[in-house]
Ligand SMILES: Nc1ncnc2c1ncn2[C@@H]1O[C@H](COP(=O)(O)OP(=O)(O)OP(=O)(O)O)[C@@H](O)[C@H]1O
């Protein structure tokens with residue numbers, strides 16, 4: 001309230017809550033996603049929303065943003081009941097949202113996406129110059145680095161995220177909803193975002209912030225509302241609470257933050273990469289340059305690095321999604337450099353992809369259909385070309401049970417309607433359960449709640465102990481340090497260092513990731 | 525765990541599995557009926573406006589108008605004429621059904637097969653040449669017929685493969701290639717028949733614009749007594765063959781691994797690639813199947829033995845090829861639905877024809893009215909979704925009541 005609010009209804013500033021959602025109920029087939037939830041957002045505060053995967057956070061925010069209409073309950077802006085029927089209404093009321101899964105037009109440039117819907121024009125002709133200046137200005141002030149002319153389909157997930165944030169800032173919204181914005185950012189970027197959020201709050205903007213990372217809540221939020229299985233559990237002041245209390249409020253039990261694991265016992269080499277080079281789609285240089293290393297059965301090797309340093313292209317080359325320019329990939333001694341994706345899938349590679357919507361799922365298929373995405377042709381699931389739907393369903397039910405994938409209608413749920421975390425859990429379940437020699441897991445815990453992360457890390461370690469090689473690609477320093485047996489740091493497409501997680505520190509890792517330090521043995 | 529207990533899930537699963545297909549079928553029927561009524565209403569209004577504003581058209585024609593259109597083949601009132609028209613209507617439905625299937629299966633793979641007219645022409649050419657040039661001796665006629673059908677389908681498959689290959693290998697938009705292939709087909713067919721001269725052209729009856737009907741070589745689709753049921757009409761068993769194709773395509777799409785792949789490619793080609801599916805092969809395959817289906821429509825039509833083929837066709841494309849598009853769209857690309865949407869379009873097509881015959885409205889008006897009805901039928905998907913939302917809400921209320929009841933007994937921990 002420090003800064004006078006001129007643009008949006010003066011005089012109403014007396015009312016402490018800029019937004020109030022009262023007794024909101026929203027249902028989907030087979031599930032009550034929001035069950036009588038009340039949320040009060042104070043002006044200028046950062047309000048965190050915490051809850052397990054599928055607790056109903058995104059749904060609640062979508063109701064506020066006009067994407068869903070609640071069955072019961074009211075929304076109040078500055079103490080007055082408002083009708084929000086679509087995102088345009090929300091925009092008029094100064095409510096902006098960055099979605100968990102971005103809503104960008106792939107074939108448009110970053111700038112075009114930002115101004116989409118509010119294009120500046122003179123007599124119907126686009127005048128992008130002003131818009132560009134504003135975007136560049138916002139981008140500089142808040143450190144949201146984007147290339148305004150790159151096509152969205154060519155940029156990294158991280159940059160897409162920044163585009164989304166800019167989109168909201170560009171519209172001068174006063175209530176900002178962030179649905180898991182940090183899930184895809186690097187630690188440095190997260191720190192910057194926290195700074196941005198604090199700055200915005202100081203300017204009188206009110207922020208609703210969904211995250212599964214308790215550290216972030218502790219660092220930046222003023223208050224936190226906890227949901228569990230669609231129900232309101234409570235709202236707490238952050239200064240009076242602890243991480244442990246929050247997590248037990250959310251999950252209903254205590255959560256371990258560090259998983260136990262035994263010493264690794266590396267055996268034969270499963271993956272060997274020799275001088276691998278991969279073309280970049282963005283620039284003329286290689287995205288991956290001369291990368292060589294080995295991963296053995298029974299160890300977890302982590303590729304750490306800041307987003308956009310070639311990890312995506314590297315993984316795509318390993319899994320066959322992108323062609324290799326030069327070099328070799330050996331899987332259990334066999335050269336698979338130019339083998340098909342199907343061949344690699346059926347010869348021991350499991351792949352948890354970075355982008356669950358683009359690659360991981362056919363969103364309009366049911367959960368059951370998605371569970372057999374790489375296996376539908378196995379004799380177990382088909383005879384003479386006819387799919388055995390009963391068996392598919394049985395198998396899917398089994399995975400759902402084992403990995404606690406939650407959705408309204410179990411196997412029959414359409415993947416699109418599932419919560420982000422549960423979509424991820426479904427992919428993880430599918431990939432872990434497929435027979436594999438090598439598990440390539442890219443950000444496997446992205447978007448998962450603390451309980452689910454604990455579960456997935458346990459599963460990855462179990463997979464290692466059962467003799468598979470694990471290649472973990474993560475931007476998450478905690479994950480890198482806790483789960484891996486060996487760390488390779490990737491910087492500008494090259495491996496610049498090999499570290500032992502037990503002997504190194506986060507600071508040292510950070511130096512490598514930023515390119516400030518590299519192993520002497522690399523040619524310089 | 526209120527959402528994940530075993531019992532809870534099995535109930536949901538049952539409702540999800542058993543209820544929704546039947547429910548959605550009912551929903552789409554209600555929706556279609558609503559839309560057709562809407563189309564009739566607007567059509568009637570147009571007829572009245574025209575009747576009021578045009579001197580030559582009496583108001584009584586506008587009053588009769590809709591009953592004639594929706595009377596379809598029954599409009600004449602006399603039994604013998606009705607059966608005759610009905611039989612021909614069924615016969616004419618066959619090619620439309622096939623091109624509808626052709627467009628529908630391509631749509632399932634995310635491809636827009638606007639090339640059905642060309643595939644149709646190639647099928648006609650293949651079948652006619654085979655049926656007219658393989659000698660028959662009275663006992664092999666059926667086999668020549670079958671061969672002609674197969675050759676026709678094969679020609680369409682090849683023609684369908686062309687846009688498929690361009691799309692898969694060179695990423696050229698299939699719509700552009702399809703349109704070009706249509707005109708190439710029209711010219712190829714004209715050229716082939718013009719150079720083959722008197723071997724196929726109907727000089728006997730001095731209908732030199734046409735190819736001889738296949739019955740002149742003793743080749744025609746079996747009738748199995750249908751001509752007795754619909755006296756005077758040319759109906760044959762082609763419609764049953766088309767329905768069998770529809771069922772076959774339904775099974776292919778919904779029950780087989782190939783269908784699973786085709787749909788996956790259509791819905792999300794990135795994840796299909798990730799899953800190791802051969803996207804290029806699937807695109808080509810889908811177009812090959814689509815081409816074969818469209819061609820089968822032509823083959824069944826001309827192998828009837830009585831239908832004339834206008835060979836000098838370089839400047840026009842067969843309507844039934846294009847009409848496959850609304851047929852597929854009306855059926856939401858469901859192969860079983862295509863049977864009904866094709867029949868529906870033919871039915872009101874007959875009605876429109878009668879409108880021009882029995883009233884002072886001309887054929888342009890009847891085409892306009894039919895187009896209105898088709899447009900309105902297109903809204904049925906929208907309405908069906910709206911109905912679905914309401915239905916869902918009701919079941920949710922019941923379900924949530926159950927969940928709440930269970931939960932309050934179970935005692936929540938907070
Ligand atoms: N469009 C939809 N159709 C059907 N069910 C839905 C739909 N959207 C959400 N749901 C269901 O509502 C529940 C809550 O989903 P929501 O996306 O709000 O969860 P969330 O708290 O955001 O979880 P996450 O942390 O995993 O993103 C889930 O069980 C989900 O399956």
Ligand SMILES: [Mg+2]
Pocket residue numbers: 057058059100179419420421
């Ligand atoms: Mg969510």
